[in-house]
Amino acid sequence: MSTAALQPRRQDSKVGPGPSFLRILNSEFIKFRTLLSTLILVGSTVLVMVGFAALNAWGIGQFSEASNNDPEAAAAFAAQGADLTVGIPTSGIAFAQLIIGSLAVLLMSSEFTTGMARSTFAAVPKRTPAFIAKLLVVTVCAFVVTVVSSFLAYIVATPILDNYGFDIDLGSDHSRRLLLVSGLYVAAVAAIGMSLGTLLRNSAGGIMSLVGLFFVVPIAFQLIPGEFFEEARKYLPDNLFNRIVTAAPAEDALEVWQASMWLGVWVVVPVAAAMIVLKKRDV
Amino acid sequence: MIEATGLTKVYGDKTAVDGVSFTVQAGRVTGFLGPNGAGKSTTMRMIMGLDRPTSGSVTVNGVPFAQHAAPLREVGSLLDAKAVHTGRTAYNHLLAMAATHSIPRKRVQEVIEMTGLGEVAKKKVKGFSLGMGQRLGIAAALLGDPQTIILDEPVNGLDPEGVVWVRNLVKYLASEGRTVFLSSHLMSEMAMTADHLIVIGRGRIIADAPISEIISGKGQSRARVRTDQPQQLMRLLAADGVSVEVQDHELLEVTGLPAREIARTALDHQIMVYELTPLQASLEEAYMELTKDEVEYHSLITTGAAAPTQTGGQ
Structure with missing residues (x-):
């Protein structure tokens, strides 16, 4: 409550450092980790990933025991070979993507719903660097959380599988690709989520749109008959991801590079739209 | 700047x-x-x-x-x-x-x-x-x-x-x-x-x-006048740019005339004045005066009472 701590005005024109990109990145990282909601959602992601892996491992074990008495099932089982267990660490990804995606929506929409955006863009009036910094923090976090929780899932699933004489070969090409692509995919979902948060400026609307895109639309497209929907379904982000990681694609499936490219389009278009709108619209 | x-x-x-x-x-x-x-x-x-x-x-x-x-x-x-x-x-x-x-x-x-x-x-x-x-x-x-x-x-x-x-x-x-x-x-x-x-x-x-x-500057000169012939004084003071408000049966508030002018008019016409107080406009009044046509949201009471000025004389 005193004014003594104010420095007398400097006479020189040098004002001091401004918002360089690294400083903005640091600021966005501070903002990211100082919210309880971030910690809760990251924690839930880890729990979901580990939980689903454990369930999945147990399920596969139970199924294999049951199939011991059924030669047909045993044969089908054996045909899958090592691929049987490879997907276990990332089996919770469908839910992890929604949680991390929602986190990404919230991190941006809450800037607007709380008014924080006014502080953020008073400090970084050019806006775009702040958006890119936040995008980087959110996507890197999404990647790291996915990969780390897959590892944790692997650690938890291994002893369960061991009971039934299975193991997971984490070093195999398929395993490594699955891990890497899953991390990148969740990062992509986070980027889409953050763009939705920027465009809609509304938490509920952003999360609903995200859930709609990743949960409702794929199911709806599956239910609606017609060639168009069958074809269009291939281009939904969810299915693009599955195409990239699958070892045995369907006959009319997209090439991996095509699927990757389309997934890239799914990220670039909303991100670009969000950046343009953020720059132009009043805060 | x-x-x-x-x-x-x-x-x-x-x-x-x-x-x-x-x-x-x-x-x-x-x-x-x-x-x-x-x-x-x-x-x-x-x-x-x-x-x-x-x-x-x-x-x-x-x-x-x-x-x-x-x-x-x-x-x-x-x-x-x-x-x-x-x-x-x-x-x-x-x-x-x-x-x-x-x-x-x-x-x-x-x-x-x-x-x-x-x-x-x-x-x-x-x-x-x-x-x-x-x-x-x-x-x-x-x-x-x-x-x-x-x-x-x-x-x-x-x-x-x-x-x-x-x-x-x-x-x-x-x-x-x-x-x-x-x-x-x-x-x-x-x-x-x-x-x-x-x-x-x-x-x-x-x-x-x-x-x-x-x-x-903006607030015009105002004065409070007490007299036993308010109606008569009101008629005499009436002119362009002068407004007189009856506040009580013997109390007037005159806006737009310096106190000296009011006193002279009263003296010339042999009207007894037993109070003549020049009023200093407060910032609040100056502000009300400035913004009276510019207020976005009039309260109902202000618009309802068809008072000659927004200040309401208080």
């Missing part, structure tokens, strides 16, 4: 700010006064580059705000008490803002102490009172030790001690040669704080003058 030229903001079919031009000089406290909805906050947001002007421009120290190399060190602003994520602690909020400009933690601690937030700095902003939120906003504004300080309704929600503190703080900042621009809809607060006043109503500048000039 803040310079606005032809600043205009249109929302749909509503013009919030209408071709506003003004200059806020360094070294004094400039008050930005106007009724609710007059365009104060919109103007301030345009200065900070948060709202894009429909036309016109505004610069701070000769440069648009967004073009400054170190914006927080150039201009500090409290635009809205709610410019904080309420899930974060006050300390972390300030720390995140400081990080963008490499402002050291020491300075964060300094502004926390300065604004009296020491005890609550590690608490979430969610639980803050309006006054605490204002203090946090002021702390954020001071973070970069800026040359220009913009405060939108800073005393809103503050306790009396806080009001005095803000008053002294802004005066001190101005005395150091900084540019201080502060908005309020409270005339009484402006009278105590500001050296210079820019009055806005319905998006237009109504007055831009030193505060003393606004009080004395």
